[in-house]
Amino acid sequence: MEHSADEMMTVAAARELRDGEVCFVGIGLPSTAANLARGRHAPDVVLIYESGTIGSKPTRLPLSIGDGDLAETADAVVAVPEIFNYWLQGGRIDVGFLGAAQIDRHGNLNSTVIGSYDAPKVRLPGAGGAPEIARLTKRVITIIRQSSRTFVDQLDFKTSLGADDQVVITDLGVLRRVDGELTLTALHPGVTPEQAQEATAWELKVADELETSDPPSEDELSLLRELKSA
Amino acid sequence: MPGKVATMRDAVADLVRDGDSVAIEGFTHLISFAAGHEIIRQRRRDLTLCRMTPDVIYDQMIAGGVARKLVFSWLGNPGVGGLNAIRRRIEPSSVAELGVTPLELEEYSHFGMVARYTAGATNLPFFPLRSYFETDLPVANPLIRELASPYDDGKIYVVPPLKPDVAIVHAQRADRRGNVQLWGILGIQKEAVLAADRALVTVEEIVDELEPRPGATVIPTWAITAVAEAPRGASPSYAHSYYDRDNDFYKAWDAIARDRDEFKAWMEEHVLWSTAPTR
Numbered sequence A: 001m002e003h004s005a006d007e008m009m010t011v012a013a014a015r016e017l018r019d020g021e022v023c024f025v026g027i028g029l030p031s032t033a034a035n036l037a038r039g040r041h042a043p044d045v046v047l048i049y050e051s052g053t054i055g056s057k058p059t060r061l062p063l064s065i066g067d068g069d070l071a072e073t074a075d076a077v078v079a080v081p082e083i084f085n086y087w088l089q090g091g092r093i094d095v096g097f098l099g100a101a102q103i104d105r106h107g108n109l110n111s112t113v114i115g116s117y118d119a120p121k122v123r124l125p126g127a128g129g130a131p132e133i134a135r136l137t138k139r140v141i142t143i144i145r146q147s148s149r150t151f152v153d154q155l156d157f158k159t160s161l162g163a164d165d166q167v168v169i170t171d172l173g174v175l176r177r178v179d180g181e182l183t184l185t186a187l188h189p190g191v192t193p194e195q196a197q198e199a200t201a202w203e204l205k206v207a208d209e210l211e212t213s214d215p216p217s218e219d220e221l222s223l224l225r226e227l228k229s230a
Numbered sequence B: 001m002p003g004k005v006a007t008m009r010d011a012v013a014d015l016v017r018d019g020d021s022v023a024i025e026g027f028t029h030l031i032s033f034a035a036g037h038e039i040i041r042q043r044r045r046d047l048t049l050c051r052m053t054p055d056v057i058y059d060q061m062i063a064g065g066v067a068r069k070l071v072f073s074w075l076g077n078p079g080v081g082g083l084n085a086i087r088r089r090i091e092p093s094s095v096a097e098l099g100v101t102p103l104e105l106e107e108y109s110h111f112g113m114v115a116r117y118t119a120g121a122t123n124l125p126f127f128p129l130r131s132y133f134e135t136d137l138p139v140a141n142p143l144i145r146e147l148a149s150p151y152d153d154g155k156i157y158v159v160p161p162l163k164p165d166v167a168i169v170h171a172q173r174a175d176r177r178g179n180v181q182l183w184g185i186l187g188i189q190k191e192a193v194l195a196a197d198r199a200l201v202t203v204e205e206i207v208d209e210l211e212p213r214p215g216a217t218v219i220p221t222w223a224i225t226a227v228a229e230a231p232r233g234a235s236p237s238y239a240h241s242y243y244d245r246d247n248d249f250y251k252a253w254d255a256i257a258r259d260r261d262e263f264k265a266w267m268e269e270h271v272l273w274s275t276a277p278t279r
Helices: A007-017 A029-039 A068-072 A080-089 A131-138 A194-200 A218-229 B008-015 B033-041 B056-063 B084-088 B092-098 B108-122 B189-195 B247-258 B260-272
Strands: A020-026 A045-051 A095-099 A114-115 A118-121 A141-144 A166-170 A173-177 A181-187 A207-212 B021-024 B047-051 B068-070 B105-106 B125-131 B145-148 B155-159 B166-175 B180-182 B198-207 B215-219 B224-228
Touching: A007 A029, A007 A141, A007 A166, A007 A218, A020 A029, A020 B068, A029 A045, A029 A095, A029 A218, A068 B224, A080 B108, A095 A131, A118 B084, A131 A194, A131 B021, A131 B108, A141 B105, A181 A194, A181 B008, A194 A207, B008 B198, B008 B224, B021 B033, B033 B056, B033 B166, B033 B260, B047 B056, B056 B068, B056 B084, B056 B247, B056 B260, B084 B092, B084 B247, B108 B125, B108 B155, B108 B189, B166 B189, B189 B215, B247 B260
Parallel strands: A020 A045, A020 A095, A095 A141, A141 A166, A181 A207, B021 B047, B021 B166, B047 B068, B068 B105, B166 B198, B198 B224
Antiparallel strands: A114 A118, A166 A173, A173 A181, B125 B155, B145 B155, B166 B180, B180 B215
């Protein structure tokens, strides 16, 4: 089956999630990837949405972080202060799933502004839960499309800090933080190292043994498309 | 029996004053669009609007001219995009072109706003959280401060209490005395009510007696200033067990708010010339 670069990215992100892990899910691509994982290799993954739903098993992809379906299919619905104080800060969440507009070589993220903070060219949504999710989960998965505009030398604003255990999934490949710096460890099929460097504003560190991602299987693709069309 | 139940018009007229800080809470669920629209119709000015996730209702209110300042942690139309009307009051290119007053911003993360409401509701001078380390947020907002822990060598960040003049939340039901019952996603509604000086709760319906419901939260009448009935008052957000979120409207809003003329026409038709229920 033919697939798009975005589909490859979503599938690769889903594969990062392990069965049984407790995952703090952001809306959009992270939620799509997490639900793809739940529908395939990780049926016992626990999805926590910051609106207060613990163990949501949505039947269709939610548009917002607080759709009714997330509450109806959850093991528990708690108030927002409880999510952040007890569950996140209490250290009970394994994985944080974050998107961003910019990333730097250390995995720091910007979702606040393009341009200066006081006079922004583009005002982005802002932090949401990113600063605390990046710091208080054990592992961070970041999904971001890779280009010289998103993989920048210097962030316009540091919204959240890179994590020691961080993997970055892009439409071109997979990067892991090694000794504090993102290292390209895999390329998606058909992507060259030159293309990845071209789409990165700093000199990209590349692993000695660069892997190639398995293309999305028919199962993965059909479930992904089913999720997206529901 | 002191009457807590009021019409939406009277409740907003009594509780919301020019220059107030106003928090309309509700995390995706139970957002009181009805009260927000009534505030626009009553032409309140210079409000400081507080909310974890300013979404379409604050886009409408801020473009409607009621606000001077925004206190928030995530600014957007979830799953759709940015808030175009608010962006026009922030980005210098459009601020200059349109000659509008820039919106003042006071920005936190979600946990920071949670901690602020908690400090407000618990009457503490600040609330600590393990966040913000090495980020630019404490630079952008000097109210986010670092503190040495008195018990170990660690550092912690603290935020000040948020005590809005008025909190406005929506709920499913109230009884005639003004006891309020809500369920489903609870957001930070209770903390907002308990942190505020005055609290208005708008409800889907007023009933003779609140039927106990497992998992539901009850806010007693004496903790609330006024209750107003507003059927479908949370739409296009939703009220669990009453109606679903109108996701199509949220998607459509992006194009409406992108164009200033279309925005004005929409507001005139749906907000300015419509009236709040007078029951």
